[in-house]
Amino acid sequence: xxxxxxxxxxxxxxxxxxxxxxxxxxxxxxxxxxxxxxxxxxxxxxxxxxxxxxxxxxxxxxxxxxxxxxxxxxxxxxxxxxxxxxxxxxxxxxxxxxxxxxxxxxxxxxxxxxxxxxxxxxxxxxxxxxxxxxxx
Amino acid sequence: xxxxxxxxxxxxxxxxxxxxxxxxxxxxxxxxxxxxxxxxxxxxxxxxxxxxxxxxxxxxxxxxxxxxxxxxxxxxxxxxxxxxxxxxxxxxxxxxxxxxxxxxxxxxxxxxxxxxxxxxxxxxxxxxxxxxxxxxxxxxxxxxxxxxxxxxxxxxxxxxxxxxxxxxxxxxxxxxxxxxxxxxxxxxxxxxxxxxxxxxxxxxxxxxxxxxxxxxxxxxxxxxxxxxxxxxxxxxxxxxxxxxxxx
Ligand code: SF4
Ligand code: FES
Numbered sequence: 001x002x003x004x005x006x007x008x009x010x011x012x013x014x015x016x017x018x019x020x021x022x023x024x025x026x027x028x029x030x031x032x033x034x035x036x037x038x039x040x041x042x043x044x045x046x047x048x049x050x051x052x053x054x055x056x057x058x059x060x061x062x063x064x065x066x067x068x069x070x071x072x073x074x075x076x077x078x079x080x081x082x083x084x085x086x087x088x089x090x091x092x093x094x095x096x097x098x099x100x101x102x103x104x105x106x107x108x109x110x111x112x113x114x115x116x117x118x119x120x121x122x123x124x125x126x127x128x129x130x131x132x133x134x135x136x
Numbered sequence: 137x138x139x140x141x142x143x144x145x146x147x148x149x150x151x152x153x154x155x156x157x158x159x160x161x162x163x164x165x166x167x168x169x170x171x172x173x174x175x176x177x178x179x180x181x182x183x184x185x186x187x188x189x190x191x192x193x194x195x196x197x198x199x200x201x202x203x204x205x206x207x208x209x210x211x212x213x214x215x216x217x218x219x220x221x222x223x224x225x226x227x228x229x230x231x232x233x234x235x236x237x238x239x240x241x242x243x244x245x246x247x248x249x250x251x252x253x254x255x256x257x258x259x260x261x262x263x264x265x266x267x268x269x270x271x272x273x274x275x276x277x278x279x280x281x282x283x284x285x286x287x288x289x290x291x292x293x294x295x296x297x298x299x300x301x302x303x304x305x306x307x308x309x310x311x312x313x314x315x316x317x318x319x320x321x322x323x324x325x326x327x328x329x330x331x332x333x334x335x336x337x338x339x340x341x342x343x344x345x346x347x348x349x350x351x352x353x354x355x356x357x358x359x360x361x362x363x364x365x366x367x368x369x370x371x372x373x374x375x376x377x378x379x380x381x382x383x
Binding site for chain 1: 148151155233234235241274343345349356358363
């Protein structure tokens, strides 16, 4: 018996979902990439904590970490991580206007304004973190 | 421009075969012909046994949705000319079991639709003498977009989650729930929330966004689901922070 037949309706045909269904359409590939790159975001957060911990432990451990980070292979890896997180951030922020319906004075704030607000907040946070790490 | 185009139509005749097969037909190309006109030509002139659904042929009944070249579309609203030189591949919508040829079984969708109570729910009906429930144009604008849904199920066909997790209640049902939640005359939001706040409800959605891309009526079901998630989250925090507050 054909395994795709549905029980109790033996003659209905159910098409199976192929494992690589997401490779069949550009929009699905983009969706999966957006979801998977969230792992890189988690990695960067952990890296930041490791960095803070190293600073906390003193100059020697800080220099050791910086030494590891400056190896060419590690730098190349982190450039890839940066590109991945940028992709994640941009695709994610672009979805914000879909979820947020903000009303001011009875009128819906246009999607573009919500988008700009998010990008502005992103830039502001980036500057704040950079300032905290590098110093004024 | 060629005078004919090849239409590769998925056939499934359960009494004869165990697997669907593609059958090719040469169909004349006429200006203004839609894919549905091509199928009607096949049925009238070439093979009367071809089965498919349609009714209004003007984009309002929602019954002619099929996969054309892999994309869910209303076949009565897709120009053949836009897909030349072909071949044009026509298949039943993804995600629904195939009963015959291009006809899918939609029982699952009908059940899900009913589950979200797509009608105005009142705690108490007001007496007829008191007249209609009036609404301002602004109140109408709140939900109008979601009321444009024609139940064509293209969004289900575009949704990979629905195919992988058949329990997922799906885009159009959630958009319709939102249509009534946002209606000033309705009081059923809490009842719908009980159905939709479950995992197979709004949280099943991972925001692929293709449902809104394929929707022929610009309902934006993906937006409806995300808005629902935001309000469910706000409700949750309110109930945690202010447990005395009912509703
Ligand atoms: S939301 Fe759009 S695609 Fe989905 S059933 Fe309604 S009209 Fe069709
Ligand atoms: S035939 Fe009614 S929507 Fe296409």
